[in-house]
Amino acid sequence: MAKREDYISWDEYFMGVAVLSSMRSKDPHTQVGACIVNSEKKIVGVGYNGFPIGCNDDEVPWEREGEWLDTKYPYVCHAELNAILNSISSNLKGCTLYVGLFPCNECAKAIIQAGIKEVVYLSDKYAEADNTKASKWMFDQTGVSYRKLAFTHPSITIGF
Numbered sequence: 806m807a808k809r810e811d812y813i814s815w816d817e818y819f820m821g822v823a824v825l826s827s828m829r830s831k832d833p834h835t836q837v838g839a840c841i842v843n844s845e846k847k848i849v850g851v852g853y854n855g856f857p858i859g860c861n862d863d864e865v866p867w868e869r870e871g872e873w874l875d876t877k878y879p880y881v882c883h884a885e886l887n888a889i890l891n892s893i894s895s896n897l898k899g900c901t902l903y904v905g906l907f908p909c910n911e912c913a914k915a916i917i918q919a920g921i922k923e924v925v926y927l928s929d930k931y932a933e934a935d936n937t938k939a940s941k942w943m944f945d946q947t948g949v950s951y952r953k954l955a956f957t958h959p960s961i962t963i964g965f
C-alpha cells in the first residue's frame with residue numbers, strides 16, 4: 806500500500822499549532838498564536854496574546870479606543886513574546902517562529918535578541934502601521950528572514 810499523499814506540510818503543521826494556540830486568546834477583536842520551532846523541527850515554545858499572569862482578564866479592559874490606560878494595549882502580552890518567554894529552551898538561536906500576524910516592533914526586538922532567524926506569518930493586516938515598518942527594517946538589518954505561509958491545505962479541521 807502506498808503512503809498517504811494528503812498529509813499536511815511541516816509549515817502547515819506548525820502554523821496549525823499557532824492557530825490552535827490563538828483559540829485560547831480572550832481578545833474579542835484579534836486572536837494571535839505563535840509557535841517556535843528549532844532546527845530539528847521540534848516545537849520549543851507556544852503562546853497567544855493575553856494579559857500577564859495574575860491579571861484578572863475579567864477585570865482588565867479589552868477596549869481598542871479611549872484613554873490609553875483604559876485600553877488593552879498597555880497590558881496585553883503579544884503571542885510572540887509569550888512564546889519566547891514560555892519556551893522550554895533558553896537557547897532559541899536559529900529557530901523559526903510561526904505566527905498568525907506579522908510581529909510588532911517590540912516583539913521584533915525580542916525575536917532578534919533571542920536569535921530567532923526566520924518568521925513565517927499568515928496575515929500582515931497592519932502592514933501600513935509604523936510599528937510593522939520598524940519590524941521589517943530591523944529584520945532586514947539583522948538578517949531575520951520573513952515570509953508569508955505557503956500552503957496547499959487552506960483549512961485543517963480538528964474534530965473531537
Ligand SMILES: Nc1nc(=O)n([C@H]2C[C@H](O)[C@@H](COP(=O)(O)O)O2)cc1CO
Pocket residue numbers: 832834835836837853854855869877881882883884885906907908909912931
Ligand atoms: N503581532 C502581533 N501579535 C499579537 O499578539 N498582537 C495582539 C495584541 C492585541 O491583543 C491584538 C491586536 O489587537 P487589535 O489592535 O487588532 O484589536 O493582537 C498583535 C500583533 C500585531 O503586531
Ligand SMILES: [Zn+2]
Pocket residue numbers: 883884885886908909910911912913
Ligand atoms: Zn508584538
